[in-house]
Amino acid sequence: MIRTTLLAALAAIPLAVRAEAPLTLAAALAEAERASPDLVAARARLDQARAASDRVRAGYLPQVKAGATYTRNSEEAKLELPVGYTIRDVGTPTSGAGLPGAPTSYAVVPSQVVGATIQARDQLGAQLELTQAILAPQLWFAIDAAGASARASAQQAEAARRELRFGVAQAFYGAAAAEQAVQVQERQLSVASLHERDAQVQVQAGTAARIVLLRAQIDRARAEEDLVRARNGLAGAKSTLAALLGRGEATDFALAQPPAPDLPADLSPLEDEAVRLRPELRAAGAAVEAATASRRAETARYLPTLGAFGQARWSSVAGFTGKEESWAAGLSLQWELFDGGAREASRREAGARLVEAEAARASLALQARDEVRRARLDLASARANRAKAEEQVALARENQRLVEVAFRAGQATSLEATDANVALATAELGAVNEGLAADLAALRLLRAAGRYGG
Numbered sequence: 001m002i003r004t005t006l007l008a009a010l011a012a013i014p015l016a017v018r019a020e021a022p023l024t025l026a027a028a029l030a031e032a033e034r035a036s037p038d039l040v041a042a043r044a045r046l047d048q049a050r051a052a053s054d055r056v057r058a059g060y061l062p063q064v065k066a067g068a069t070y071t072r073n074s075e076e077a078k079l080e081l082p083v084g085y086t087i088r089d090v091g092t093p094t095s096g097a098g099l100p101g102a103p104t105s106y107a108v109v110p111s112q113v114v115g116a117t118i119q120a121r122d123q124l125g126a127q128l129e130l131t132q133a134i135l136a137p138q139l140w141f142a143i144d145a146a147g148a149s150a151r152a153s154a155q156q157a158e159a160a161r162r163e164l165r166f167g168v169a170q171a172f173y174g175a176a177a178a179e180q181a182v183q184v185q186e187r188q189l190s191v192a193s194l195h196e197r198d199a200q201v202q203v204q205a206g207t208a209a210r211i212v213l214l215r216a217q218i219d220r221a222r223a224e225e226d227l228v229r230a231r232n233g234l235a236g237a238k239s240t241l242a243a244l245l246g247r248g249e250a251t252d253f254a255l256a257q258p259p260a261p262d263l264p265a266d267l268s269p270l271e272d273e274a275v276r277l278r279p280e281l282r283a284a285g286a287a288v289e290a291a292t293a294s295r296r297a298e299t300a301r302y303l304p305t306l307g308a309f310g311q312a313r314w315s316s317v318a319g320f321t322g323k324e325e326s327w328a329a330g331l332s333l334q335w336e337l338f339d340g341g342a343r344e345a346s347r348r349e350a351g352a353r354l355v356e357a358e359a360a361r362a363s364l365a366l367q368a369r370d371e372v373r374r375a376r377l378d379l380a381s382a383r384a385n386r387a388k389a390e391e392q393v394a395l396a397r398e399n400q401r402l403v404e405v406a407f408r409a410g411q412a413t414s415l416e417a418t419d420a421n422v423a424l425a426t427a428e429l430g431a432v433n434e435g436l437a438a439d440l441a442a443l444r445l446l447r448a449a450g451r452y453g454g
Helices: 002-012 025-035 037-060 137-205 210-244 270-277 279-300 342-408 414-448
Strands: 063-072 077-089 106-119 122-135 305-315 325-334
Touching (some): 037 137, 137 210, 137 279, 210 414, 270 414, 279 342, 342 414
Antiparallel strands (some): 063 122, 077 106, 305 325
16 A cells, blocks of 8 residues: 555656756756746836936937917907108198197008017917027936946846756756756665565575565665656756746656856856946946946035027017018026035935945945955865765665675675665765755855856
8 A cells, every 4th residue: 555655746746748848957947037926017117227327318318399379369469560751731630739839730640550460369470499508517427327327237147047047957967966866766666666676585485584575675765755856846846947948837848958067167257247247246247337327426516507598489479670570689698606505415316325335335346356256165065975976876886786695696795786776866866965955065166256157
């Protein structure tokens, strides 16, 4: 009953049975970059920063505005103005009280009158306005700050991309190691099953006690349990990798063994490379540039600004000029002389942000160097442990071979054969784990140096 349950558990664990080509590390990294929502969000933030930079730059480009109006007035108003006069004898002298000279019967009579509509009942109008900044010191530095902020966002997006690739690589190496562990446990189960059959034959032939068969059956059951555990571990590792790749529940894929991380022969320059290559530090440098430009922009608020403007207007009512079209052009100068100290406060605030950005960059540089140093130490330990694990595998394999030969010849007990097989499986699993630890240590060193994912 117990064996039936174990076999059912083994059969229920999903395995990579598809006929498609095994998934390589390079293909997994490319797939993750296409499917990762975190990377999509980082790229969206970069687009926002670039759009903000373009918006600031637009302040130094010509600004054109057009408008139109329709007005319905309650009353219409016209003004009639005489433009010609004639002298006529009106027959009766005018009094002319208070005027110089003697009164006469002659008067000046308008001979030509021009009417001008001051307010039409229905009135249309249109206006086109053009403005151009000529001298705007604050805008100069604001453009520099926006550009630096966009560069910082670009480096932050690159950092997110590299972190994604690093996480996928870690999961891929872990899944590949879990696959090797399954292979080790499958070999162990095969050997245990073979010993069980041999013990069955020996007991039936009367050359071995029944306890030998019981011990073989116990070893086989334990091997089946270990295989279930290893396959469950592989399924969990593939599930983690599938989530990073955006595959959801599709975990029945085969893996190609990844190559060992490519490390340079000389590791000593990696500290300096980390300060130069890591996108986080590049983003911090761009943030310092942005803070510097922002402080200069606040200082430039003390300077005047000069701009040019032009207007073209049309109205359905000619007015006093008698023309429906008109235009105007000129210069505008603005200089804020006193604002209650607001500019000085803003300049001090910008200066404090600059000091903060410089300190953050220096702190990141120190952390990067420390990460590289610690990663080098971890790599050295992992490589030493892997070498010892490989040596133990070689010794355990030779020991198992000799004990197996002696067992077949009747010169070794089944207990000795079982112990040799368990020792070999333990050594192989240890080598798998130490190999994984060495690969991950190499990945962490490349990441700390800013070399991985670039």
